[in-house]
Amino acid sequence: MASDLSGLSASELAEAMRAALMHAQWDPGGDPAVAVDALETLIEGVCGPVDSVAVGQIVFDSEALGTVYLFCASVRKAVDRNHPARPPACRGLPMAEHLAFVRPSLPGFHRRQQEVLELLDQEFPPHN
Secondary structure, three states, X not given: OOOOOOOOOHHHHXXXXXHHHHXXXXXXXXXXXXXXXHHXXXXXXXXXXXXXXXXXXXXXXXXXXXXXXXXXXXXXXXXXOOOOXXXXXXXXXXXXXXXXXXXXXXXXXXXXHHXXXXXXXXXXXXXX
């Protein structure tokens, strides 16, 4: 993913988000470590480029782009073992405990990933 998307249009940001959503292939009933890795890559692909007020304005001027961004930000809270929004007792858990904590959320994350991709496709139809 390009690190400087500050000059991109909403359509170009949508394409970058779509690529990240489609690249993040994982099985909600499979290995939770694989799911967390795929979700972390998805989060970086969607949230990473939103690194300026100008890009944030473009994202939040669009229902679809804003929804995709907020979905990824909420997933980050669950999959990041040290996220400051997690209760102190849940931060820094050993990986096995962390994955056990995340596992029940995976089917919902998977369903929501598909829903936000559909919303993105409605507002910004793919070019292929």
